[in-house]
Amino acid sequence: MSINEPHDPAVEIVDMAAVARAPLEPAIPATDRKSIKRELRRELFRTPSFIVGAVISLFWVACAVAPGIFTKWGESDFVRNSDGASIPRASPRADAWFGTDTIGQDVFARVIYGADNVLITSPIAALIAVLAGAVLGLVMGYFRGWADEILSRVLEAVLSLPVVLLAIMAVVTFGSTRLVLILTIATLFTPVVARTVRSAVLAEAQLDYVTSAKLRGEPALFIMLREIFPNISNILVVEFTVRVGYAIFTVATLSFLGFSVGSASDADWGRDISDTYSLIQAGQWWPAIFPALAIASLVIAINLIADSVDKVYSS
């Protein structure tokens, strides 16, 4: 198997006789690329963990896009009794499945409406981190030498600082806007991506096709972007999915700590937990636990997807 390309044991064993001479015959039947892709997709849709992850994620995406179809209440509506009085701190019941919070808003509606915040911020932040990390990783892995040394030290320095602490500092300094949040998380995640990409590029740059390109006088930019980049794109897809999961976590943590986007009355999982978690001791667990479960379910779902994609790519 070519260096760094994920492979499965069957391919390895079939090829065992050839490995040191060089990995050669594709043990995969020489079917065309489209059918391999089709088989990969079919394999993905057959993986239970992927289906579970996808269903949960799609549900939350739907909540973020059109919360109205899941609940009759708005995010700031109050659940009222037949006599029109609001009913704060009501435990889960027929007209408020997740109960109501301290001021009588429907927790279920808050959870549904709270999805959009994380689901806008996290993927954008992860995307920027992956793109920036890819650029840095390519430069470090391809040129090595001084550029690599210096950038590696800088990235290590960033990595050694606690993510949440840095994020708080950034938000405090630049203000609590979505743009600041996105850029902060992207900056904090870039080093991890850059390191992953760097090691993949290091392995790629050892391969003879890179030597061959150098021997015909290709410029470095061409070799990095057109020759090497397509071969590390699988890694970037997996890395993106994983980073989205972490970003969700970070966004929720920050809003729990009071650094969230939008007005204080907007539904937001982290903020809702932070407003109500002290009630758990008084037995009123529902306003805090349900948003917490929402966060957990989304993070787990994204991780299930990341794992399955990684597994299928490596088969």
Add this chain to the structure above:
Amino acid sequence: MTATTVTDTQLDRGDPTTAALSVDGLCLAYTVRGTPRAVLRGVTFQVRPGEAFGLVGESGCGKSTTAYAAMRYLPSNGKITAGRVLAGGLNVTDMSTKELQQFRASHAAMVYQDPVQAMNPTLRIGRQVAECFQILGFDKSESEDRALASLERVKIADPKSVMDRYPYQLSGGMLQRVVIAMGLAGDPQLLVLDEPTTGLDATVEAEVLDLVRDLREETQAAVLLIAHNLGVIRTMCDRVGVMYAGKMVEEASSEELFEEPRHPYTIGLMNAIPRLGLRKTDRALSTIPGNMPSIGTDLPTCVYVSRCPIATELCKTDVPPIVPLGEGRWTRCHHSDEVSSIEDPDALVPPYQVGKDRVVELNGVSKTFRQRGHDIPALVSVDLGFAEGETLGLVGESGSGKSTLAKTMLGVHGPDDGSEITLDGVPMKGLATERRDGAIRAIQMVFQNPDSALNRAWTVRRILTRTVTSLTPLKGAEADKQVEEIAEAMRLSPHHLDMRPRQLSGGLKQRVAIARAFAGDPRVVVCDEPTSALDVSVQAAILNLLANVQHDERTSYLFITHDIGVVRYLADRIAVMYVGRIMEKGFTEDIFNGPVHPYTEALLSAVPNVDGMASTRIPLQGDIPSPADPPPGCVFHTRCQYAIPGTCDVELPPDVEVGAQHIIRCHLPLEELPTPVTVSISEKS
């Protein structure tokens, strides 16, 4: 049909319960991307106690899978679907995990291809070997004593100090000895060797094979040997089974199989090897057209029918029977008595004269690497020239500087000051990036491993087009036309152009790599072991192609290889390298007829020969010296059996011209220079 025929179950192979290994109708499938795909389709054979049995066949035929199945080392997606494996009467297929452990500890052992991966890099050798004995129930100090004894048994130099060393401090050959010592810890009755010498140098390979042969006599263990190198099989095995697409198609004694094969596939394999001193001027190598069916393909009748030169309608409709041909010898073919009608291929190319003028010339080229303040002279004043249309074979052990020479020529790294590389008599810049376009185009390269050399994200068309547009002034439609012409010249069909490397077989990939090297119309092409990663049948096609293209384009080749048969077949001249120096150069015939340099003699004799001459090996003791610290005087004197004390270890040897353009760097007088022992067609027939 004249011969009597039988089925697999009727063939008398002996009592399976007394065999060292009895594989019985073994079927195995790997699940790849959700679908189980058949790899073994009913493999049946026996290895008798004390016997060495070899499995041969192209990659993907299932020979390694068979070996792994014999030990039940299978990946999680591999499943035995039918049949059974008996080893010394024990049913391996039905063993529980615990029984398997016991079986592998004390009954059978396996030696893998890469000894580096078989060892734990963080533990000392002594501890790892001792562990094998501790598992067998010996206490700690007893285990250590036995570990030391076992290292002595595999004739490792200085076993005491080896015990204290880490794997990275040992050479590949020494590590493989350690792995063999570990395998022998439980006094196994069965030793499974999977490509035990692949990746080792020919000289080291010869030593390891000698060791296995000695140990086999000593322990009387049965051996199952998998090797793609047919020379290794011939010199090591008593009997050989030929596998094709998960089925065994022929079984015979080693000598019968190599001298008188009776299955069309075996014949195809044998004729594909450059053997018996065959030269490109004699005839083309025969090839096996087409590809082996991929795993999981439905093969209802003869597995070989699609590539067989003598296949008839019968072969497409009926399963071929087994035709017994005597004691332990049979073939699975409908037409086993007609195989002699398979003809040798025609002459390759009309003989041609190589040009007189040197296209590229290296004058006093040296290359010194600097590493942590030390100078490492990797090349020392190398003089070589390439005439138009000439193939120069470059041989030598690994570490002798062959690749450095190639890379210096290509301009991957610049040579030392005072070196001169000329193109048509005009000096070129050292680095490719500083060379003019014409000079870059003039020297191109075919790499050893096409998987690494071709960008797997690109289509073949893109790979070739990019090379054409960056090396030549051609653009647009002209470049497209050039790409199609090159592809055609390399016998690539147009639909291959839109595929990506992983969709192509190893041979096709190497054709693409060769096409790329030729895309800019080069004057010299450096071929760095271009066929060592390929099966013999594919190698034959590539060698034919290289010879044909050379004839048409008048290109010169620097052909780096360690396969003496290949270099003899293809090269017009041969240069022998040792520790960065050219020890000998001359025309191929002159080298094989002798006299030769003592190093050349050892190198030629080290190769396990498909033609069955292994008795006269000249041992090459120890490792190649480091170029950082070359021996004084003649660099070869430390390993030379003819070394003259007081001369060879003091004075630099002179370059002596012993014949036309045949130069030997040696102190020995002409009449004392050795003559290599080789077999040629005339002697054999």
